[in-house]
Amino acid sequence: MGKKNKATSEEALAPSSMKKQKTTSVQAEPEGSNATAASRATNNGAPPHKKAKPHRKRSNSNSSNAGQHDVANAFSAVQPPLSPSILSFLSAPPYNFPTMTPVQATTIPLFLTHHDVFVRAVTGSGKTLAFLIPVVEMILRRTALLRPNQIGALVLEPTRELARQTYNVCKDLCAACGMNEPLLLVGGTSNEKTKGSVSATSHDLQQFQRLASDILIGTPGRVEDVLTRYDNIDVSELEVLILDESDVLLDMGFEVTLTSILSRLPRMRRTGLFSATNTTEVKRLCVKSGMRNPVVVDVAVSVIQNKDDAPTKAAPHDSKRSDGKQQATPSTLTNYYVICPLDEKLSRLVSFIHQHSNEKMIIFFLTCACVEYYSAVLKELDLPCKGFEYEALHGKLVQKRREKAMERFREKKSSAVLLCTDVAARGLDVPDVSWTIQFDAPVDPSSYVHRVGRSARAGRFGNSLVFLTRKEDAYIDFLKLRKVPVMELPDSEVCKPPNMEDGDDCEQKKNKQTSVDAEESVVEQRIIQSSVSGATIPDVLPKIRKMVLRDRDILEKGTKAYTSYIRAYKEHQCGFIFRFASLDLGVLATSFSLLRLPKMPELRDKLGKLNFQAAGPEINIHAIPFIDKHREAARQKRLAAELAAGGKNAKQIKAEERAAERIRKQKERRQAEIAKGRNPNKKRGKQARIFDEWDDLAKEERLWKKLKMNKISKEEYDRLMYGETNAKGDGESDDSGDDSS
Ligand SMILES: Nc1ncnc2c1ncn2[C@@H]1O[C@H](COP(=O)(O)OP(=O)(O)OP(=O)(O)O)[C@@H](O)[C@H]1O
Numbered sequence: 078m079g080k081k082n083k084a085t086s087e088e089a090l091a092p093s094s095m096k097k098q099k100t101t102s103v104q105a106e107p108e109g110s111n112a113t114a115a116s117r118a119t120n121n122g123a124p125p126h127k128k129a130k131p132h133r134k135r136s137n138s139n140s141s142n143a144g145q146h147d148v149a150n151a152f153s154a155v156q157p158p159l160s161p162s163i164l165s166f167l168s169a170p171p172y173n174f175p176t177m178t179p180v181q182a183t184t185i186p187l188f189l190t191h192h193d194v195f196v197r198a199v200t201g202s203g204k205t206l207a208f209l210i211p212v213v214e215m216i217l218r219r220t221a222l223l224r225p226n227q228i229g230a231l232v233l234e235p236t237r238e239l240a241r242q243t244y245n246v247c248k249d250l251c252a253a254c255g256m257n258e259p260l261l262l263v264g265g266t267s268n269e270k271t272k273g274s275v276s277a278t279s280h281d282l283q284q285f286q287r288l289a290s291d292i293l294i295g296t297p298g299r300v301e302d303v304l305t306r307y308d309n310i311d312v313s314e315l316e317v318l319i320l321d322e323s324d325v326l327l328d329m330g331f332e333v334t335l336t337s338i339l340s341r342l343p344r345m346r347r348t349g350l351f352s353a354t355n356t357t358e359v360k361r362l363c364v365k366s367g368m369r370n371p372v373v374v375d376v377a378v379s380v381i382q383n384k385d386d387a388p389t390k391a392a393p394h395d396s397k398r399s400d401g402k403q404q405a406t407p408s409t410l411t412n413y414y415v416i417c418p419l420d421e422k423l424s425r426l427v428s429f430i431h432q433h434s435n436e437k438m439i440i441f442f443l444t445c446a447c448v449e450y451y452s453a454v455l456k457e458l459d460l461p462c463k464g465f466e467y468e469a470l471h472g473k474l475v476q477k478r479r480e481k482a483m484e485r486f487r488e489k490k491s492s493a494v495l496l497c498t499d500v501a502a503r504g505l506d507v508p509d510v511s512w513t514i515q516f517d518a519p520v521d522p523s524s525y526v527h528r529v530g531r532s533a534r535a536g537r538f539g540n541s542l543v544f545l546t547r548k549e550d551a552y553i554d555f556l557k558l559r560k561v562p563v564m565e566l567p568d569s570e571v572c573k574p575p576n577m578e579d580g581d582d583c584e585q586k587k588n589k590q591t592s593v594d595a596e597e598s599v600v601e602q603r604i605i606q607s608s609v610s611g612a613t614i615p616d617v618l619p620k621i622r623k624m625v626l627r628d629r630d631i632l633e634k635g636t637k638a639y640t641s642y643i644r645a646y647k648e649h650q651c652g653f654i655f656r657f658a659s660l661d662l663g664v665l666a667t668s669f670s671l672l673r674l675p676k677m678p679e680l681r682d683k684l685g686k687l688n689f690q691a692a693g694p695e696i697n698i699h700a701i702p703f704i705d706k707h708r709e710a711a712r713q714k715r716l717a718a719e720l721a722a723g724g725k726n727a728k729q730i731k732a733e734e735r736a737a738e739r740i741r742k743q744k745e746r747r748q749a750e751i752a753k754g755r756n757p758n759k760k761r762g763k764q765a766r767i768f769d770e771w772d773d774l775a776k777e778e779r780l781w782k783k784l785k786m787n788k789i790s791k792e793e794y795d796r797l798m799y800g801e802t803n804a805k806g807d808g809e810s811d812d813s814g815d816d817s818s
Pocket residue numbers: 109110174175176177178181198199200201202203204205206352353503504505506508530531534535
């Protein structure tokens with residue numbers, strides 16, 4: 078049974094800290110639910126849009142059957158009234174939205190009555206339509222026709238994914254209203270790759286000419302490029318500027334670009350700032366964006382627990398929420414944390430994923446390199462199960478791969494995992510995500526609210542989980558101070574995965590296992606005890622060690638992930654909670670299954686003091702090959718050149734090879750002793766060793782004679798003399814390689 082949140086709603090125009098600034102506060106039932114009307118109106122027709130094709134005439138089918146409350150919040154009740162074509166669009170599939178969300182009910186009338194707006198509303202509360210509807214309506218209402226090279230509105234988004242998502246909604250809306258297609262301006266198009274950014278921009282301009290777009294939607298970099306380098310786009314008639322995710326757009330990273338864009342736009346325009354986290358620096362952001370007298374709209378979520386509510390499957394543990402408290406995350410979202418050591422995080426994550434095998438989840442990591450590493454590892458770990466689809470998304474991927482990953486993740490209805498950086502933290506609207514997992518807490522604390530907001534959208538239930546170490550647990554109080562209700566993950570959620578019980582072959586490992594060969598010697602299987610119930614979780618690190626020894630790609634990805642993690646951790650804006658000095662760099666290296674520590678300044682004074690067990694000299698790291706044959710061939714070529722050139726690197730490679738060879742021979746001798754029934758640990762006297770050597774020589778001579786008399790083949794001779802490996806010509810011991818670090 079669903080949890081009901083009774084809404085108290087009020088609209089209050091109160092003086093804010095800013096002079097002459099109005100604040101509209103709405104305590105609202107959350108996202109996707111009915112809003113209390115800010116304005117009411119009858120559904121009159123609107124003046125036609127000048128440049129566009131004729132409007133489609135469709136009536137709003139929803140308003141007549143709605144209850145009184147719904148009627149008040151119906152889009153058809155907005156004052157000044159919306160165009161019939163917009164109403165038809167909203168009431169038709171796939172939208173079927175008869176009523177407004179609180180943020181829409183408040184913002185649309187304000188915008189349409191020529192106010193600048195500064196809007197903060199929780200994630201998934203419908204902010205996109207809260208700005209797209211007035212943008213389109215304003216263009217439809219224009220009395221003077223826009224010329225083909227003129228635009229009426231500009232929407233800026235911080236990421237390409239978000240720009241495309243907003244563009245898709247806007248495109249549908251424009252089509253429904255008989256308007257020209259908007260223009261999407263984002264970087265990373267294939268054109269850009271092949272022909273350079275100049276031709277990519279001219280491609281955009283050609284598109285613009287062809288479409289005669291009234292609305293531009295894009296990321297700041299590309300928009301600036303198009304507006305500053307060419308004057309094909311006339312912005313003199315621009316009426317509306319929208320900065321979606323305004324706090325990040327007005328942040329340092331985009332500052333110069335944004336100032337350059339703003340300087341080209343007319344001063345007489347409406348500006349809208351939208352985000353789920355932006356109220357703290359209202360004044361600064363308003364001044365920066367050129368707003369003069371904005372109305373601050375703050376749609377707060379007020380949670381009132383209904384006694385009769387039973388926990389639901391989607392939000393099973395939210396009964397602890399206190400009545401009437403405001404919170405920064407949707408009321409349908411339950412936030413959890415789990416505290417565990419760094420080197421247990423991955424095992425717990427794997428168990429968690431298996432436990433939620435039918436669901437769709439997004440996992441956030443600290444860096445692009447971490448996403449690359451964990452997606453490679455998780456895919457490999459899951460191969461025998463063939464259950465999940467893992468998609469990676471981060472800023473260093475080429476645009477095509479980013480788009481494809483997003484597309485596949487959207488399409489998959491269940492058992493899908495998106496591994497990403499904060500590039501997917503803001504704005505992405507994938508309705509059926511049931512869990513967001515923060516494997517690493519975000520560097521920017523405001524990202525937390527955006528990350529968790531990828532679930533529990535538009536009134537749906539959802540959950541989030543953040544992994545912390547014991548030293549980072551102050552983050553929990555920090556979140557509570559920021560009005561994020563968060564509780565410990567119940568132990569039932571981190572218990573052993575079902576396949577351990579089922580006898581499935583995915584994860585069958587015994588408690589402890591040690592073995593003798595070089596690969597296995599570093600593999601020791603252990604189990605992780607779940608803190609409360611005593612349930613066990615298989616430790617996946619030994620398996621990953623094996624992968625590392627098999628495929629250089631995993632080794633290199635792990636090393637890159639480790640170094641990038643350390644550098645990103647140092648940048649934590651909550652440095653008083655995520656203290657670099659407290660980060661256990663040794664255990665961190667174990668968590669990435671490193672064989673040796675990389676050379677980096679952060680480790681310079683710490684080597685030897687860290688809690689890290691490097692792989693012994695018997696493991697020749699240079700000999701670990703890439704499974705990918707082409708990459709391996711290229712590496713071998715590089716190595717040969719390096720060895721031929723001599724130098725420091727070559728010397729080190731050779732020294733490591735010699736050490737590994739020495740260990741290999743020692744091992745062979747031990748095995749020979751055991752085969753002869755002797756104790757390999759017992760020290761033998763000089764004379765005994767001489768007798769052994771004579772025995773060996775006599776054996777070799779006998780073999781040589783047999784070969785000469787054709788009693789054994791050359792292969793047989795090699796096998797008996799040198800053992801299985803060398804007889805087959807396995808050149809592993811001759812391999813050498815560059816240091817992964
Ligand atoms: N009036 C409405 N009724 C029902 N659902 C709606 C309504 N308006 C928007 N939605 C749906 O709500 C979901 C979230 O909307 P949207 O992406 O605009 O949220 P947002 O507030 O911008 O979130 P974020 O802060 O994460 O960017 C979308 O799937 C959208 O289609």
